[in-house]
Amino acid sequence: AQRVTQPEKLLSVFKGAPVELKCNYSYSGSPELFWYVQYSRQRLQLLLRHISRESIKGFTADLNKGETSFHLKKPFAQEEDSAMYYCALGGAQSGSARQLTFGSGTQLTVLP
Amino acid sequence: DSGVTQTPKHLITATGQRVTLRCSPRSGDLSVYWYQQSLDQGLQFLIQYYNGEERAKGNILERFSAQQFPDLHSELNLSSLELGDSALYFCASSVTGQGFAEAFFGQGTRLTVV
Numbered sequence: 228a229q230r231v232t233q234p235e236k237l238l239s240v241f242k243g244a245p246v247e248l249k250c251n252y253s254y255s256g257s258p259e260l261f262w263y264v265q266y267s268r269q270r271l272q273l274l275l276r277h278i279s280r281e282s283i284k285g286f287t288a289d290l291n292k293g294e295t296s297f298h299l300k301k302p303f304a305q306e307e308d309s310a311m312y313y314c315a316l317g318g319a320q321s322g323s324a325r326q327l328t329f330g331s332g333t334q335l336t337v338l339p
Numbered sequence: 340d341s342g343v344t345q346t347p348k349h350l351i352t353a354t355g356q357r358v359t360l361r362c363s364p365r366s367g368d369l370s371v372y373w374y375q376q377s378l379d380q381g382l383q384f385l386i387q388y389y390n391g392e393e394r395a396k397g398n399i400l401e402r403f404s405a406q407q408f409p410d411l412h413s414e415l416n417l418s419s420l421e422l423g424d425s426a427l428y429f430c431a432s433s434v435t436g437q438g439f440a441e442a443f444f445g446q447g448t449r450l451t452v453v
Binding site: 269271315317331332 | 442444
């Protein structure tokens with residue numbers, strides 16, 4: 228079974244402070260991990276994926292297989308970063324179909 | 340624009356009624372996912388179709404059903420609606436098989452049951 232855990236439902240930081248949104252996963256195979264962002268209950272948008280090792284809007288995330296974690300980090304939070312963030316795991320290949328499992332989400336609020 | 344289209348954007352209906360939500364995936368995507376997002380439950384996976392066949396089932400009620408048609412669009416049917424079914428219903432599509440499981444989301448259908 229695959230599972231994604233985001234332990235923090237709510238997270239508040241001040242503008243300019245570092246932010247880290249935690250994500251832990253459980254999966255026996257080789258995972259594909261993603262972070263999605265949702266602004267004001269709009270469409271979910273892909274923020275970044277572990278395999279491309281890119282930085283989007285100043286956010287980065289490193290896959291730590293030993294700790295089974297994929298935490299999202301940004302050194303200096305901005306007010307426009309306030310949103311709901313979902314960690315997602317792609318795995319459990321069934322035939323040629325992959326299942327995407329989302330964590331419960333973390334609502335980030337960046338205070339002025 | 341993600342390329343995933345959901346209709347209608349908003350839907351208001353009464354308890355006990357039946358509604359159909361429609362999703363057109365991105366061109367070339369074979370897999371369609373349905374998610375329910377409510378204030379208290381977060382983002383809940385309902386069901387996944389791949390090339391017309393059901394591939395995975397999540398927390399989908401028996402009153403709900405879905406299908407994917409030969410042209411790959413999908414419909415989610417919700418029947419005997421209850422107040423608690425009020426939520427944002429998202430559809431997502433992805434290219435499955437080799438490669439990433441990255442999903443592209445539609446803008447959602449906001450269902451209000453009164």
